[in-house]
Amino acid sequence: MTEITSSLPPLIERPGPLGWMRRNLFSTWGNSLLSLASAAFLIWVLKGLLAWVFSAAEWGVILVNMRLIMVGQFPVALVWRIWAAMYFLAFLIGNTAGLRMQKTRRKGVIVGLLLSPVVFALFSFSLPARLAIAGLSLIALAGWWLGSRWPKAFRRPVLTGWIIYFPIFMLLVRGTAGEGSPMEIVTSNLWGGLLLTFMLTVVGIVFSFPLGVFLALGRRSQLPIVRWFSVGYIELVRGVPLITILFMAQLMLPLFLPQGVTIDRVIRAMVGITLFSAAYLAENVRGGLQAIPKGQFEAAHALGLSGFQSMFYIILPQALRLVIPILVGQFIALFKDTSLVAIVGLFDLLGIAKTVLAQPDFLGLQREVYAFISLIYWVLSYAMSYISQRLEVALGVGER
């Protein structure tokens, strides 16, 4: 028997740029042709796009109308309330990032992300607006700095902060007091732009989530009538387009209510979005419930937990944890779907574009306005899906 005492390290080929190109772009004749064709296509697209973005497009329309696009007709004197809500959110984001990722080696990436709002301060807005935007980054950074020094025991209060964020946000936007006070009520017909889109999304998520969980439980219930009802609801809603539900909410909801009771158009849209999204969430949650082995139920029963207890303490937490990525995907879809309220005449991010384009100074600038609005939707959706992927890794979904 011969023993290999010393082994050479495996040969590692280190191709230079030319070698890399040969392997990845020009390995065969067909591949070479394909590479050349796609390079030509890429250059053609990029050239057209860059030429349009940097010379042909007139971005002035966006800068002038930035406030309209962001908050619609919200009273100028009260916009500070929205800033306050944003500051709170920025702090929460920075703080949570600091607390949750204390051991991360990529601190630079996080700091960079938190500083990204500063980019907007470079545009030619008014000085107060620029300072306010820069303040967002500062507060987020302060939150991050604090979070990265706090002990882990602080995670719970920060989580509470997220939970109370929703009512605080609603309170700040809507207001509580009568005319003249700083907390004057701003009626929903004055909400618009990104603010309205944001409101619709947040309300949709907050209310459709519990409804979806109940529908999922109903669909798995042993009581046949409850089960049929849930199945009927879920399949009915999933079979029709959202715009139908929104139309129904706008046109039929007022009919369903007793005489004298009216609800405004924004609330109607919120009801429609919630009812629609709940059916989709229910199916996702049901997927999670089905993935939980029967042994978990049996073990919970053996421990003496009642059906209710075993569902809410044992099964549901595990099931929901399994479907977090899918749920986030659903929330992103909900965010994008809120744009449909523009069809029923609300002035959300998409609907406000019509107002902007109706200004005599900016006729015919559809490309600029809609490209910018698309970009906002795109950046926010992408950010949400990126965060959910990080969350997935952090929570170890699919590992246990």
Added chain:
Amino acid sequence: MSDNNSQSAATPFWRDERYLQILGQVVFVLLVGLFFYSIARNMITGLARQGMALGFNFLKSMSGFDIGEMLIEYSRSSTYGRALLVGLVNTLMVSVLGIIFSTILGIILGVARLSTNYLVNKIAAFYLEVMRNLALLVFLIFWYLGVFLKLPRVKDAILWPGNILLTNRGVGIPWGVPTETFGTYRLILLGGLVLASAVAVILHYRGRRTGRPPLTTLWFFVTLVGAAAIGWIVLPSAPLALDLPYVKGLNLAGGRILSPEFMALFSGLTLYTAAFIGEVVRAGIQSVSKGQVEASRALGLSGFQTLRLVVFPQALRVIIPPLTSQYLNLTKNSSLAVAIGYPDFFYVSSTVINQSGRAVEMISLIMLVYLATSLLTSVFMNWYNQKIRLVER
């Protein structure tokens, strides 16, 4: 035994699970019933106050509005029912065309995403990432107002290879006009179809007998195309005459003119859905483990055979269910036509609501139609899925 009896006797009925279940359902039914009763009563009293009664008789009355494009006969003196039918046909046309083209583009994207060619791979990845995070409605409106309506005017029309004219009044494409021999040709095509089906059936049974999987689909299409080609040559004059689009005054004429609304909706839906289908196809192909390919090569199957007999059937099984939901999404998303003014079923319905004020009936009808379409699509796809599923012993 007696022990059991005494225990059940000891359990009072309000703690007996069987009674509780029945009680729970009764309460549930009562609550739901009460809810629906109250909204129905509110609705009926509300409608009565407006002097309206529920009913579908209005569908027979005259519509009085025009529809931009139609595949079946319609005028403003037609009934509401007819108008809705025109819309339904338009919806089906956009959906079917969208499904076909987005599947083709989606397969190309999915395969490109797996390409070893760096550039092709990255372009596909970028496209998928960009499209999947767009809000469809915003994209459609941008596509319509920012691209199709910003095309040059008719007199400066862009001419694309293949005689395609691009203008802000629509896109003109070459089209075949039936000549007098077209009727005969249609019969020949029908005969070709019968012949091709017969060939497919024969091949199928011979494949079963010999154990060699035949190229059924390939021969089916070869027969069909062969019959079509022979018919074309044999007939005294060509059954279809080529009609090219051209500029006539301030408008396009000849060929077939596709309106900007149709083009924006169709191409927008296709581009958007293709990204999702591309992702589905990629996941499907990746789900077939490498060992399967290696094993089939070791058994002596050629590259093409491996793809056809090993990789594809297994990938298809993973692909079909999510593909079905993408098709359903596309059909439902076609209702966004209302935002860009393409007269699909939803757009026509909303016009009917505005004209007749029959919101309750029309919304029920819309829901029914979309539900039926969704149901039909999923029945078909489930049948197909059943057909290709793994046969386990």
